[in-house]
Amino acid sequence: MERVNRAPTLLAGLCGLVIAQQSHAEGFIEDSTASLLARNFFSNADNRSGSANPNYTQEWGQGFILNFKSGYTPGTVGFGVDAIGMLGIKLDSGKGRHYNPTGSAYNGNIFPTDDGRAADEFGSLGATAKMRFAKTEVRAGALVPMLPVVMSTDRMLQQTFNGEQIQSKDLDNFTFIAGQLDSVKGRGSTNQMGMSIPGSNSRLTGEFVNKFQYAGVDWKATPDLLLQYYYGNLKDFYSQNFLGLKYDWKVGPGTLRSDLRYFNNRSEGKNGDDPAYYTVGYYGNGVTKGKVDSQLSSALFSYLVGPHTFAAGIQQVSGDSDAVWLNQGDGSTAYFMTESMIGKFQRAGERTWQVRYGYDFAAMGVPGLSFLGMYESGSGIRSATGDKTEWERNLTLSYTVQAGPAKNLTVALRHASMRTEFAGARDQDEHRVIVSYPMNLF
Secondary structure (H helix, E strand, O other): OOOOOOOOOHHHHHHHHHHHHHHHOHHHHHHHHHEEEEEEEEEEEEOOOOOOOOOOEEEEEEEEEEEEOOOOOOOEEEEEEEEEEEEEEEEEEOOOOOOOOOOOOOEEEOOOOEHHHOOEEEEEEEEEEEEEEEEEEEEEEEEOOOOOOOOOOOOOOOOOEEEEEEEEEOOOEEEEEEEEEEEEEEEOOOOEEEHHHOOOOOOOOOOOEOOEEEEEEEEEEEOOOOEEEEEEEEEEOEEEEEEEEEEEEEEEEEEEEEEEEEEEEEEEEEHOOOOHOOEEEOOOOOOOOOOOEEEEEEEEEEEOOOOEEEEEEEEEEEEOOOOOHHHHHHHHOOOOOOOOOOOOOOOOOOOEEEEEEEHHHHHOOOEEEEEEEEEEEEEEEOOOOEEEEEEEEEEEEEEEEOOOOOOEHHHEEEEEEEEEOOOOOOOOEEEEEEEEEEOOOO
């Protein structure tokens, strides 16, 4: 597995230009901001099926995420620098309660592994050089993309990628974006590493590459209609086309929100003929690994009326392979309607229906208190022993302090239960307690 610690050449060059212009850096300094997010994270997970260790895990830690964003130097072309610093401190966990007691995985639920135990602390620092011309911005260094084809995930700390990106809003109602990533640092890691997909991302024998390219456009066709197209390409693994539509429509006393998504995933390079690069799925005759070949279609309809949000959706995976996404095996997020606390419901042949209900207790005189419940059920999962099913239930109760010294402090209680017939997964219950306190430093 290749690990990457080099900074891009472009990053060094842009930083040099920033330093050279410090005598004219009024905007660079005056428009700078810094914020600190203190996040206390507790996770308790109980694996209800299967004989492999661990069957029970528990970790508790305190994280800090410092974000600095400079302004831009004056002139037609402006330059600046951003930085993100992160620190995680273990409060409780032992060798018998760490997700990775044998060292066979990348990390635990929250912490990296140190001699079979959760590390006492871990941290990292990332810098991003940036350049702006009109409404176009170029960034190089640490990136936190939140796009349909690549999404940064977090838990106690934040996953970051390393690479270059350009974004333009010069054309009214359009946002164009393109970039290239060469490495990723996990939410529970201090190491930069290459990128991979399920089926090829084993810590000891996996295949990883240092090139993911992406491009896309968001078109705000009307104030209530957003149309999206994105393309992603992970060298030697897959290419992906994404189409999205979001539309808000006033219906009666509320708003009907439509969210339509379509992914088309195709084999790329070595994934087509090298078993070391294969992904997972079901290809018939008992074969469970092969090349990327899947389409994922989903539709979610939400009705927002007063303090209530009612939602229902359906998702279908077609083709021989599971739906794919960037996944190094150390915790990742995909832009699937079914992305939830435990599962993703992305398996070959799987059809999932989902219902959600949310309530804002401000209507009952308790502003800041909210509830969200979700239930999803998947069926038709293809396997050598016939179609399988699975389901998951997610419950979240959160409260945000509205005033006083602790204003904006949020306490979230989360619970998830998953039950599955799929041989490659396990029944699981998990509880999380998350306390987040964002602070603006300047």
